[in-house]
Amino acid sequence: MFAFNFNKIAMPIFYEKVALNTFLKSVKNQNTTIGFVPTMGALHQGHLSLMQQSLKENNHTVVSIFVNPTQFNNSDDLTKYPRTLSQDVEKIQQLHSDIIIYAPSTEDIYEGHVHAEKFDFDGLENQMEGKFRPGHFDGVGTIVKRLFEIITPDKAYFGEKDFQQLQIVKKMTQKNNLPVSIVACPIFREPNGLAMSSRNERLTPQQRQEASLIHQTLLQAKERFKNKSLMEAKEWVTAVFATHPTFELEYFEIADEETLTPCITPLKDKNYRAFIAVFVNNIRLIDTISLK
Numbered sequence: 001m002f003a004f005n006f007n008k009i010a011m012p013i014f015y016e017k018v019a020l021n022t023f024l025k026s027v028k029n030q031n032t033t034i035g036f037v038p039t040m041g042a043l044h045q046g047h048l049s050l051m052q053q054s055l056k057e058n059n060h061t062v063v064s065i066f067v068n069p070t071q072f073n074n075s076d077d078l079t080k081y082p083r084t085l086s087q088d089v090e091k092i093q094q095l096h097s098d099i100i101i102y103a104p105s106t107e108d109i110y111e112g113h114v115h116a117e118k119f120d121f122d123g124l125e126n127q128m129e130g131k132f133r134p135g136h137f138d139g140v141g142t143i144v145k146r147l148f149e150i151i152t153p154d155k156a157y158f159g160e161k162d163f164q165q166l167q168i169v170k171k172m173t174q175k176n177n178l179p180v181s182i183v184a185c186p187i188f189r190e191p192n193g194l195a196m197s198s199r200n201e202r203l204t205p206q207q208r209q210e211a212s213l214i215h216q217t218l219l220q221a222k223e224r225f226k227n228k229s230l231m232e233a234k235e236w237v238t239a240v241f242a243t244h245p246t247f248e249l250e251y252f253e254i255a256d257e258e259t260l261t262p263c264i265t266p267l268k269d270k271n272y273r274a275f276i277a278v279f280v281n282n283i284r285l286i287d288t289i290s291l292k
């Protein structure tokens with residue numbers, strides 16, 4: 001089943017994979033490319049920038065909006081995840097009338113078996129988010145693989161804020177020989193430096209302002225990593241958050257960008273990145289910065 005939105009110019013919104021797949025087959029030929037932006041909705045400027053990049057580089061752009069239950073290891077987080085489909089559709093329409101939206105039900109994706117597949121991501125899944133959110137990346141791998149199978153995109157766009165997710169998706173694509181290029185897109189930040197995230201909607205205006213501390217700390221940690229020891233940078237970050245009652249630091253890690261293994265002694269030919277996860281009143285925020 002699909003519906004056309006007649007507000008301005010018709011833009012198809014698909015709720016079922018069979019109809020979407022048939023439609024995409026009808027528009028796709030050797031000379032056209034499909035760009036794909038997977039989302040869980042609650043769209044912000046960061047998502048829109050991924051769509052803009054896809055629009056520039058492809059003949060057709062598909063955006064999926066689906067809050068994927070198998071990637072939530074915390075049921076409260078799943079329940080509270082913002083669901084704003086009609087506003088999301090409006091934002092997409094305002095950006096470009098030709099974007100194809102896929103907003104499936106859980107049944108359409110999982111067909112009665114709401115379970116994650118087990119993946120081997122060569123150890124990428126055991127670090128940082130993987131340690132603190134068991135099973136999360138199996139859920140991400142499952143949904144991204146399914147969406148790739150339904151949409152068969154030529155290119156798929158992922159933000160660098162979820163850098164570990166980006167590396168995991170690249171690995172999954174490579175290991176399964178999926179014919180799709182993964183495009184990494186820069187982090188979009190609010191004017192105070194806070195990385196854009198759908199979860200920011202759940203912060204009070206004051207918390208949202210105070211949460212700029214996360215990016216500021218990463219910037220200063222980057223300077224410390226250049227001039228001081230790795231241990232000193234880590235201890236300094238821990239101390240910063242210990243003195244702010246609004247925040248609870250879950251982890252701060254400096255890791256190799258490729259393998260995501262924690263850096264012990266920095267090597268010249270490796271690229272490192274700092275990763276952080278912080279709770280602000282039970283709302284979990286993550287951010288990252290390249291240390292190059």
Ligand code: PAF
Binds near residue numbers: 040140143144162165
């Ligand atoms: O980054 C996200 O929003 C989600 O993890 C994704 C890639 C849409 C899969 O559900």
